[in-house]
Amino acid sequence: MTDTSFDTIPEIALDWHRAGKAAALATVVETWGSAPRPVGSQLVIAGDGAMMGSVSGGCVESAVVHEALAALGSGTPRLLRFGVADEEAFAVGLACGGTIRVLVEPIGTGAQALAPDLLAELVAARAARRAVALLTHLETYTRRLTAGPGDPLAEAIATRMRADRSGLEEDGWFIGIHNPPLRMMIVGAVHIAQALVPMARACGYDPVIIDPRGAFGSAARFPGETILEDWPDEAMAALAPDARSAIVTLTHDSKLDDPALMAALGSDAFYIGSLGSSRTHAKRLDRLAAAGVPPAQIARIHAPVGLNIGAKSPAEIAVSIMAQITQSLRQG
16 A cells, blocks of 8 residues: 555545445544544445545454455444453554544445545545545435535534644534645755655655756656656646645755746645845845745745754754644644
8 A cells, every 4th residue: 555545545435336346435523532543534335345544443444344344235324333441452553542423324326335536526625735624414314515614514614724634523414624735835856855756745745846957856866756846936826835834945046946936825725934044034034025926925934844853964954844744734
């Protein structure tokens, strides 16, 4: 399984269904105490026992697969509960004891099954980079897809979307949050970028490298990656950074970094960072201010980029950048 397969479970489920395989989705809907996977984690199980994703581990996952195969036979969803004491926790995959609830839904045309058309609508929204929530009532198995506004649960949905977190509401609805995939736009195909790109992928980001200097942004240096040789501001305009985008400038060249930063500061990107010493950044601030960029926008730039962990090597600097991006995403 690739690292990104954990982020494409609805797509895999729809593909398996369309290919004629029976498929069921398992989703963690609630946890107490210790649990290896957070609420919203998913596992897809095919009729032949093939699976992608994860909802726990050990015996819990084996039991979920067994229940999913039974659900495929009956066409009826089921809500599973697994709770263990500390001394039993290790065997079933709950490292320090705890409880989880897992919703298992067969995909099909049955009255309570997850409708393929609804799943296809969800997948289309994800492909269009639209934040969307799939609401499932855990007693009636009624479902609806909503982007938030106009729904009675709009405030709860919006809160969970901002926190990138699924959750269970008091009136029995499970709110499954599906935010657009994370992206990272890296300006400067330099040695730090070579270390940062695989880290970004491992953390669930889709990286794009921007560098008009062909000798830097070569396929040999970044095999299999998307490399744009456009001028940074033009590339930013085409990529249209949104609230699920992180932007890092690494060229240390004002002719490249400044246009990228000006474009980035006009976007909804949740993180903007720029390489350079405090002295270099002070000069950068002067240039941006002289160009008319408002102080509130300039203040969004993380510079010197990355957490101050004393990083020296390119890989260590990449670690500090990835850590700061994660901090911004998870803690605001």
